[in-house]
Amino acid sequence: MSETVAVGRDAQLAEVERFLDRAADGPAGLLLEGPAGIGKTTVWRAAITAARARGHRVLSATAVDAESDLPFVGLRDLSAVVPVEAGDGLPAVQRAALDVALLRSGDPGAAADPSAVCAAALGVVRLLAAEGPLVVAVDDVTWMDRSSQRLLRYVLRRLRRERVGVLLARRTGEPGVPIGLDAPALAATTVRVELGALDVDDVHVLLTEHAGMALSARTTGHIHRVSGGNPFYAVEIGRAVVAGGRRRPSEEDLPVPGGVLAVTTRxxxxxxxxxxxxxxxxxxxxxxxxxxxxxxxxxxxxxxxxxxxxxxxxxxxxxxxxxxxxxxxxxxxxxxxxxxxxxxxxxxxxxxxDPAERAVHLAAAATGPDPAVAAALDAAARRASAQGAPDAAAALADRAVALTPPDRPDDRARRVIDAACHHYRADDADTARERLRPLVADLPPGPLRAEALLWSGTFWSEDDTDEALTQLRGALGVVAELAGTDDGGGVLGELAAAAHRQLAVVQVFAGNTFSADAHAHQGLRIALTGSDADSIAESRATLAWTQFWDGHGLRPELLEPASAQRRWTRFAPNDKTPGLVSGMLLSLTDDLDAARATLRAEYGDARDRGLDRAACIALFNLIEVERRAGHWALALDLADEGHRVADASGDGLGRSLLLQARGHVRARLGMLAEARADAADAMALGTAVSSPMAVRFGHTLLGFVELSCGDHAAVDRHLSPLAERLLHGGFDPGLSRFVLDHVEALVALGELDRADVLLARFTAQAQALGRASSLAGATRCRALLLAARGDADGAAAASTEAIAAHERLGAPFEHGRTLLVAGSIHRRAKRRRAARDALRAAVVIFEELGSPPWTARAREELARIGGRAPSATALTGAEERVAALVAAGRSNREVAAELFLTVATVEATLWKVYRKLGVRSRTELSVVRARTVRRSPGR
Structure with a gap:
């Protein structure tokens, strides 16, 4: 009997109708659960029929356990009714990846990144849902192949408002929540429906009307009691009754449910x-x-x-x-x-x-280790990996290992390493480590042992830096032992260069920048002895990275050729592309425009490729750029976007970085409690993912929050451990801007000698690297320090120098802080006019930025000034200079060039001049200026 009629399931079918109503408005889920034979498939099929009757598009797949190790079988089923041209609206990289995954690419050597395949599937779902309600239906979802499950989980976790219904069926007792139903957009709209037993009347209707059995109500009543109301059991028992020819059997004559399978087998x-x-x-x-x-x-x-x-x-x-x-x-x-x-x-x-299916059948037919079958599985795993299905590749590779004969140890070791790599790329680092640990212990010296140690160090890098360092140094030790032997066409050099690069990265995260730089130098030296362009580019970028961290500044001669390379070696993670490294480093310098352009391009590329970690890193750095530029609303929008990416992917490190970046913006906006919460959450996540760097970033945020609150002792507690590191190694000012906050707090605490030592170290680095913004901030701190030591004239001169420097930079908040310091210094020196000018300018900047705590601080300082205040329409010195040039007919660009300002600063200053003088145009300004000049004394 074909299950086409859902007898006795009116309540469940009503729930189906409500589910379809919800799916017409936005994401909705329906999970059908129940024991084997209870009728889940019947209701699932009825739901599909109802959806199609409403005009909903349906993508469906019925999973079977024989498919679990094959790549993208479920995806092929789901996409069977999707026209190929539906992918025309996707970015090229996604369209190509989807073609590879679905085995319709014209390039037999093409490979797909797993993330790009997932991003493509999400794109297709969104395109289809934009045309009308879409239902994605999977029966026996637990048996769906691993690659399709991962893809569906990716898609469902990223739904927002799309009209997508998710219809899943599984047996009762399966652990956890099925693929993606716990996603933010689905969790609140998903309904679980537990299918129970049919009543006696429904069993009678099922057997007599739909199964066509001529049975009495008494007999169907017996069958109901014996079957427990399970429709499959009831039908099978009824078939046994009919086949036996007994018209009025007793209950004792009927097979019990536990014997139904035997009945079916007979x-x-x-x-x-x-x-x-x-x-x-x-x-x-x-x-x-x-x-x-x-x-x-x-x-x-x-x-x-x-x-x-x-x-x-x-x-x-x-x-x-x-x-x-x-x-x-x-x-x-x-x-x-x-x-x-x-x-x-x-x-x-x-x-x-199909090579993968052939290999799986050969493995099922094998009676023991078989080199030919193991080779077929190995080849199928590599092909699955190229399709963008690392999950399937891992399962196939594990089978290949199990069927490799013991007398082929090199083949087995090679396959264990490959299996571990597949597990790692399928986001299962724990299994990857488990596969490698016994292999590393047993392998004799040789290239395979070196590679196993290298991968082991790579897999351990985020969880335990000490273990990573041990494994990576072990890899280099093996290579050194093999020096002078035949290295198989440069294999040892490739491994050594990769090990040095990975050691450099781990040492940066561990805070050992000098050692990191030494390894990066060595990695590049080794890479240059070979001909692998990817290895050379990656080594150059790694050296540029460590040079920056160790205080040697930006190395464009390393970055530019590296950024021209779109791909790195197989040992490189996906979360740092060549261009992203350039954007990250640029964001820490003073070239905000170049950093913005590079990071936006990298974010777009990461989004197209589905690289969530890379997208989070790009957004983290973009938020920092826009915060420094004073575009705080945009920075918060970017933070929200980043949190959606990090939350959907479950990226703890990415979320930690984004929380810290958002917290800095919130603190400047006066949302100090929220910023403090962001810092606490960021540090907790950083600890959870074993990222000391993320924890340090959290302390810099708390340091600024406490500075904004005026708790200078708390600032010192948070920042002293970080500052101590700067006194004993190289650093870049762009990575250490917290020093400016720390020096200000130390001066307020009277710790002038400590402040002096720290500031001198920071200033020396800023001068050596020519960092204008860091030097401007350092000059402001020097003014504070001079004022605290009683050198009023020196402090005033330093503050004037700092103001002039900040007027040439596009960092309005830091400009406002410098004006506040200058106003305070002038007030204490009884220079009331200069104090008012500086403090009023600070108030204007803080108000325009929307920073209540810093606006209040500037206003409080302004209120302390005694004597008669000048007219509210009086222009500051900077405003006077801009007004004079504009009145003389200069364009904003010409004024900016003559006064060494940015065009944006000229525009902002001109707006303040208009407001103070009550004019609305350059012409009116010229008239007012002419009158002022005629009334001036001596005219």
Whole structure:
């Protein structure tokens, strides 16, 4: 009997209708659960029929356990009804990746990044949902292949307002939440429906009206009690009754549910040999069509299929063949003798063109280690990896390892390393480490041992830097032992260069920048002895990175050729592309425009490729750029965007960085409690992902929050450990701007000698690297220090110098801080006019930026000035200079060039002049200026 009518499921079908209503407005989920045979598939199919009747597009797949290790079988089923041209609206990199994953690429050597495949699937879902409500339906979702599960999880976690319904069915007792139903957009709209037993009347209707059994109500009542209201059991028991010819059996005569499988097995045994063979083929195949069955069964296929359909075992829907119930597939599989099953697997392997499916069948037919089968599985794993299915690749590679004969240790070691890499790329670093740990302990010295140690260090880098350093140094030790031997065409050099690069990265995270720089130098030296352009580019970028961290500044001669390379070596992680490294370093210098352009391009590329970690890093640095530029609303928007990416991907490090960046903006906006919470959350996440750098970033944020609150002792507690590191090694001022906050707090605490030492070190680095913004901030701190030591004239001169420097920079908040310091210094020196000018300018900047605590601080300082205040329309010195040039006919660009300002600063200053003088145009300004000059004394 084909399950097409949902007898006794009115309540569940009503829930289906409500689900379809929700899906017409936005993301919605429906999870059907119940024990085997309870009718989940029946309701699932009825829901699909109802969705199509409403005009909803439906993408459906029925998963079977035979497919779990194959790449993207579920994706192929789901996309079967999606026209190829639906991908035309995708970015080129996504379209190409999807073609590779679905085996429709014209380039046999093409490879797809797993993230790009997922991003492409998300893009297609969004395009289809924009046309109308879309239902994604998967039956027996637990058995869906790993790669398709990962892809669906990626898609569902990123839904927002799309009209997408997710319909899943699984057996009761499966742990956790199925793929993506816990996503933010689905969690609140997903309904779980537990299917229970049918009542006695429904069982009677099921058996007599829909299964066509001429049974009495008394007999169906017996069947109901024995079956427990399970529809599959009831039908199978009814079939046994009919087959036995007993019209009025007692309950004792009926098979109990535990014996139903045996009853079904006896029914299968009564079929013809051709039908039994056909059922075995359908049970073991992953994607079953009439043609595929015919290729194995032969000319008897048509009659055999007809017999199985008549017996209610199979459905033939066009070209597709399927069991009427999943339990029947299990019964057929369980009933196959071992030798017969192995023989069928060998026949199926010979009949399929798909390398992965052939390898899986060969593995199932193997009776022990087999070099040919292991090689087939190895090749299938590599192909699955190229398709962008690391999950399937890992499963296939694990099978290859298990079937590699013991007398081939090198083959086995190679396959263990490959399996570990597949697990790592499938975001399963724990399993990757488990695969490598015993191998590293057993391998003799040689290239394979060096590579195993290198990968082991790479896998450990984020969890335990000490372990990573041990493994990576071990890799270099093995290479050194093999010096002078045949290194297989440069293999040892490639491994050594990669080990030095990874050591450099780990040492930076551990805070050992000098050692990191030494390893980066050595890695580049080794890479240059070879001809691998990817290794050379990656080594150059690594050296540029460590040089920056160690205080040697930006190295464009290293970055530019590295950024021209779009791909790095197989040892490089995806979260730092060549261009992203350039953007990150630029963001820490004074070239905000170049940093912005580079980071925006890298963010767009990362988004297209589905590289969430790279996207988070790009956004983190973009937020810092826009914060320094005074574009705080934009910075908060970028932070929100980043949090959506990090939350969807579960990236703890990315979320930590974004929290810290957002906290800095919030603190400047006066949202101090929120900023403090961001810092606490960022540090907790940093600790959870073993990132000391993220924790240090959290302390810099708390240092600024406490400075804004005036708690200078707390500032010192947070920043002293960080500052101490700067006194004993190289550093870049762009990475150490917290020093300016620390010096200000130390001066307020009277710790002038400590402030002096720290400021001198910071200033020397800023001068050596020519960092204008760092020098301007350092000059402001020098003014504070001079004032604290009683040198009023020196302090005033330094503050004037700092103001002039900040007027040439596009960092308004730091400019406002410098004006506040200058105003305070002038006030204490009784220079009231200069104090008012500086403090009023500071108030204007802080007000325009929207910084209440710093506005209040400037206003409080302004209120302390005694004597008569000048007219509110009086221009500051800077405003006077801009007004004079504009009144003389200069353009804003010409004024900026003459006064060494940015055009944006000229525009902002001119707006203040207009407001103070009550004019609205350059012409009116010229008239007012002319009158002022005529009234001036001496005219």
């Amino acid at each position: 029914r299968l045994a009564a079929l013809s040999a051709a039908a039994r063979r056909t059922l075995g083929v359908v049970a073991l195949l992953s994607a079953t069509t009439v043609d595929r069955v015919t290729a194995v069964v032969g000319p008897e296929t048509a009659a055999a299929l007809e017999e199985a359909v008549d017996e209610g075992l199979l459905d033939v829907d066009g070209a597709d063949v399927r069991f009427t119930h999943p339990i029947l597939r299990s019964a057929v599989t369980a009933g196959l003798p071992a030798l017969r099953r192995q023989g069928l697997h060998r026949e199926l392997a010979a009949a399929t063109d």
